[in-house]
Amino acid sequence: MGKVDIKWSELGFSYIKTDYRYLSYWKDGKWDDGELTKDNQVHISEGSTALHYGQTAFEGLKAYRCKDGSINLFRPDENAKRLQNSCRRLLMPEIPTDVFIQACLDVVKANEHFIPPYGTGATLYIRPYIVGVGDNIGVNPAPEYLFSVFCMPVGNYFKGGLAPTNFIVSEYDRAAGNGTGAAKVGGNYAASLLPGEEAHQRKFSDCIYLDPQTHTKIEEVGAANFFGITKDNQFVTPLSPSILPSITKYSLLYLAEHRLGLKAVEGDVAINKLGEFVEAGACGTAAVISPIAGIQYKDDFHVFYSETEVGPVTRRLYDELCGIQFGDVEAPEGWIIKI
CATH class of the missing domain: 3.30.470.10 (Aminotransferase class 4, branched-chain amino acid transferase, N-terminal domain)
Known part of the structure; x- marks a missing residue:
């Protein structure tokens, strides 16, 4: 070797x-x-x-x-x-x-x-x-x-690893409503370069895209999926035909319900109702879980759990997922192929 x-x-x-x-x-x-x-x-x-x-x-x-x-x-x-x-x-x-x-x-x-x-x-x-x-x-x-x-x-996709960072809502659309948003195709990512760069120039980790039809609901977080934890212990993630079906997201939906005892929900996440969430994050294979400290939407900046500390539910989800991936926590059947 x-x-x-x-x-x-x-x-x-x-x-x-x-x-x-x-x-x-x-x-x-x-x-x-x-x-x-x-x-x-x-x-x-x-x-x-x-x-x-x-x-x-x-x-x-x-x-x-x-x-x-x-x-x-x-x-x-x-x-x-x-x-x-x-x-x-x-x-x-x-x-x-x-x-x-x-x-x-x-x-x-x-x-x-x-x-x-x-x-x-x-x-x-x-x-x-x-x-x-x-x-x-x-x-x-x-x-x-x-x-x-x-x-x-x-190493980590976002600088700092499991550390809260800020995101900004983009005025651009990630994909068309009946387009290729649910497929992992190159064009979706080419279209994201400009809004992503504009977010970085404003010192945000990445941008958040709203639904292309109404611009009222969160769809994706840059190159990752969004999730939020509500005050009444629900794990909520957006549901839309133009969202890429993240394997990490669906794994977290399962773990939230079966390992943490949360109610797992796929549904609308209204941009004007961020106050319903006590924690939020971005998730994906590259990002794993990136806690969202706050979201800038027009003139409003909404902070979730903390700008400096990771929320307890987000940390538990991260530890459970990474524990499974690295073999320290028992995996659900069929999730791991051992080499």
Whole structure:
């Protein structure tokens, strides 16, 4: 096994070239057998639909080093299903669940020495993606496709880790009401760059998007999902056809109800009723849980639990989820694949 010179505690969320990645091509109606390669450069036709028409989708999941040295994958079957949904939305060929999971396993095993040690809080982030390639120029589905999986060690997505930060409501829409908001496609993220940059310039961690139809309800928090804890112990998260179905969010909905005894609710989160929540947070694979200290909406700045301290329910949810992922807490059946 190779060795890497990485200061695990200083990792941020940025690209690091690892040794191997998985690569597979779809042509003439079928996927090839796929293989691991050391080449981190993608060679595609200049006419590829991914370059011109945004025919591209991706996923994000993590591998975790456990206390006993073993490795956990967290719910990769759910990532496979979500990528299949994204592929259907963009008329791309689906990657079978078993192929998706095996590709992730192969990449993790081949790059095991890049998995951060237990106790550092860092993880191995896994990025599967599929893009339309091949010679093309018309607005049509691509004649060929490329599916790849690569990985890298990462630290916290938001600076400070489990520390409250502030967010601002954007005037932009993340996605159209009947558009691609529920699919994890590249165009959604390209559209978020400008509002995200404007939020950063105003010293906020990220922006919050409202529903595109009425601009009265919270939908997403930048590249993550929103949740709030009410005064009467409800875990509430928005429900909308234009929200990306976060695997972390649905895991937290389950844990909130079955482990913490809260009432788990998916429903409307009115931007003018933030006072109903005593705690709030953003959640996702990259972000895990990022406590929201306050939200700036027009001229009003609403503070939840504290601008400096993490709320008790948010911390319990974080500890339960991370405990499961790192193998310290018993996982619900089917949530962990052990390597």
